Amino acid sequence: GNSVTQMEGPVTLSEEAFLTINCTYTATGYPSLFWYVQYPGEGLQLLLKATKADDKGSNKGFEATYRKETTSFHLEKGSVQVSDSAVYFCALVANYGQNFVFGPGTRLSVLP
């Protein structure tokens, strides 16, 4: 079946540090890939997405590239801020499927 694996947290960084959260997936066919973020006290928000191989999703300084050869969709940001503290979820939707498959989430804490 389809699955998503992402690095376990928590991840603690200082402000302006470089962030990488690894995400790899297993899926049949060509899924669409997503990063969702949950800020404290809020719901899940779409951060970025990519729908085909080599696409790069970007938003709010975050980037992730759909790598079919390594089945990965790693999230990166060059300089994190305290306001980026949240839980980040990698997810996929199979092209024939109907629902999202999520990773376990990675909690990020950014210290001033």
Add this chain to the structure above:
Amino acid sequence: EAGVTQFPSHSVIEKGQTVTLRCDPISGHDNLYWYRRVMGKEIKFLLHFVKESKQDESGMPNNRFLAERTGGTYSTLKVQPAELEDSGVYFCASSLKMNTEAFFGQGTRLTVV
């Protein structure tokens, strides 16, 4: 435009009681999904409505869970009777089309004691 809204935001009930969660999707979204996250683990799919019809309910854990979407608008998820392992955060999401971006609500945190 209003987003996906869920009620209540928190619920604490005793084992054996009944709880009903409600979700109001974005207007015009035919697709409505329920997910839950138990004890900090993965967010797991429960079921999917297309309008008022259950398209896929393969993720429903057992017959103590009943979801409805009368008239194809809002949806309810009833847990009866609740068990301790039902504690978690229940998310609702809606989308215009399948296999595309889904918009999530804030979730309902259910605690069964």
